[in-house]
Amino acid sequence: MQMKLLQDRIRRDGQVEPGNILKVDSFLNHQIDIELMDEIGKEFYRQFKDRGVTKILTIEASGIAIATAAAHCFRCPIVFAKKTKTLNIAGDVYTSRVDSFTHKTTNDIIVSKRFLLPGDRVLIIDDFLANGKAIFGLSDLVHQAGAELVGAGVVIEKGFQDGGKKIREMGIDLHSLAIVDAMDPVTGVVFRPED
Amino acid sequence: MQMKLLQDRIRRDGQVEPGNILKVDSFLNHQIDIELMDEIGKEFYRQFKDRGVTKILTIEASGIAIATAAAHCFRCPIVFAKKTKTLNIAGDVYTSRVDSFTHKTTNDIIVSKRFLLPGDRVLIIDDFLANGKAIFGLSDLVHQAGAELVGAGVVIEKGFQDGGKKIREMGIDLHSLAIVDAMDPVTGVVFRPED
Numbered sequence: 001m002q003m004k005l006l007q008d009r010i011r012r013d014g015q016v017e018p019g020n021i022l023k024v025d026s027f028l029n030h031q032i033d034i035e036l037m038d039e040i041g042k043e044f045y046r047q048f049k050d051r052g053v054t055k056i057l058t059i060e061a062s063g064i065a066i067a068t069a070a071a072h073c074f075r076c077p078i079v080f081a082k083k084t085k086t087l088n089i090a091g092d093v094y095t096s097r098v099d100s101f102t103h104k105t106t107n108d109i110i111v112s113k114r115f116l117l118p119g120d121r122v123l124i125i126d127d128f129l130a131n132g133k134a135i136f137g138l139s140d141l142v143h144q145a146g147a148e149l150v151g152a153g154v155v156i157e158k159g160f161q162d163g164g165k166k167i168r169e170m171g172i173d174l175h176s177l178a179i180v181d182a183m184d185p186v187t188g189v190v191f192r193p194e195d
Numbered sequence: 196m197q198m199k200l201l202q203d204r205i206r207r208d209g210q211v212e213p214g215n216i217l218k219v220d221s222f223l224n225h226q227i228d229i230e231l232m233d234e235i236g237k238e239f240y241r242q243f244k245d246r247g248v249t250k251i252l253t254i255e256a257s258g259i260a261i262a263t264a265a266a267h268c269f270r271c272p273i274v275f276a277k278k279t280k281t282l283n284i285a286g287d288v289y290t291s292r293v294d295s296f297t298h299k300t301t302n303d304i305i306v307s308k309r310f311l312l313p314g315d316r317v318l319i320i321d322d323f324l325a326n327g328k329a330i331f332g333l334s335d336l337v338h339q340a341g342a343e344l345v346g347a348g349v350v351i352e353k354g355f356q357d358g359g360k361k362i363r364e365m366g367i368d369l370h371s372l373a374i375v376d377a378m379d380p381v382t383g384v385v386f387r388p389e390d
Binding site: 025026030031032033034035037038060061064065067068069071072074075076077078079080082111112114115 | 220221225226227228229230232233255256259260262263264266267269270271272273274275277306307309310
């Protein structure tokens with residue numbers, strides 16, 4: 001089930017811009033609506049509360065507020081992967097390479113080996129899913145650590161790109177709170193119908 | 196009053212490294228302890244709850260979790276300033292220049308003009324205060340917007356650097372949850388005595 005409160009908010013305050021950009025910076029990733037954030041955290045908790053989550057993994061910067069709201073329900077630590085332009089080859093970090101759709105850049109993402117452990121049951125949280133590269137990168141860090149990936153929670157999935165499909169085909173339990181199947185600067189967004 | 200729970204945690208899990216680096220990445224700015232974060236949020240609320248705060252302003256990335264925990268108490272939106280290497284001269288953002296002590300870099304920080312408004316009563320939140328440049332930069336953005344700065348809440352102040360002194364001399368109501376007056380890799384940290 002998608003989250004109606006979020007869909008309504010995207011319809012009201014989201015701006016579709018040319019180049020398949022969905023701008024939600026008035027409530028999700030520049031200014032952040034704390035009421036919505038709390039509801040998003042609760043929704044991820046409802047979805048994943050039975051998985052024994054020991055750690056929430058996200059990526060800076062806009063994933064952090066969402067992960068914090070979720071952790072408020074899960075009562076487990078958050079770890080955020082850091083983006084770096086220069087490959088950090090110090091032996092104390094896991095690293096993976098991520099291309100950003102939005103920013104047209106490539107970053108290495110890193111997490112200290114001290115914060116992802118073999119016994120961890122990790123829930124990945126992020127704001128957007130487009131081509132899936134961020135989730136693939138985070139998932140790669142989890143596997144490098146020998147930890148278990150129990151699922152991935154995404155606020156907005158761009159369903160017209162193939163990231164969500166690929167991630168589901170990999171067997172990752174992906175839950176997106178809103179799935180945008182089409183969008184247009186004039187006519188707005190179309191959400192995926194529920195099964 | 197400083198926050199004893201935080202001081203104890205810094206004593207237990209903080210690592211002092213050469214070059215006046217206090218590493219708190221196991222609970223504050225890489226892995227984040229949600230229990231501590233909730234208490235930090237409540238503490239900032241106790242301190243600033245009577246100021247009519249309409250917006251919490253922080254800076255990516257590590258300020259975001261702290262601001263989210265605080266906003267959870269204040270029930271107001273968070274705005275996080277973004278760091279950029281290239282001066283964004285589009286007319287729709289406020290911008291200020293910030294030197295980072297930790298990273299030895301200079302960034303421009305930007306906030307969309309849509310999210311800081313003349314009527315806003317802004318509380319600045321950040322993880323560290325050393326030379327004060329981040330707070331000065333954020334304060335500058337607030338003033339450019341014609342908004343009112345009602346205070347600044349910092350988790351850890353390096354009291355042996357002059358940022359805190361300068362900010363207090365500017366008349367900003369600064370509240371630091373822990374003030375480190377001295378630190379050493381062998382003997383650890385010394386907190387400022389309460390008045």
